Amino acid sequence: MLIASRNRLARLQYGPNGFRTLSPGDHVLCAVSGAPIGLDELRYWSVARQEPYASAAIATRAMLDAVPGA
Template structure:
């Protein structure tokens, strides 16, 4: 069975503890590294900057870049 959005990058609204799909897709790109993140593996993001991150290290680097 084909899934909607297969192979396409999703548009997402990142919220505290969850996220909402704005457009179909099966992945997003890490804001720091550009690495493709399957939606089922997405665990790190910034609500304030509306950015996804591939892992905790990328999330920390983004926080440091933002000066927090």
């Protein structure tokens, strides 16, 4: 029996070269904007903070904001 994962939030573990599905789903939410990101479109995340980002610009801003004095 297949489990439907459409319109369902996935739970992922982010690694340096990819991610592992902990709970099946078809999308995650951007940690900054809250925008849904389809798993097939997910390209940016932080391994240290275990957060997904919707774009390179958002990921860069989040990383700069985490650096004191940046």
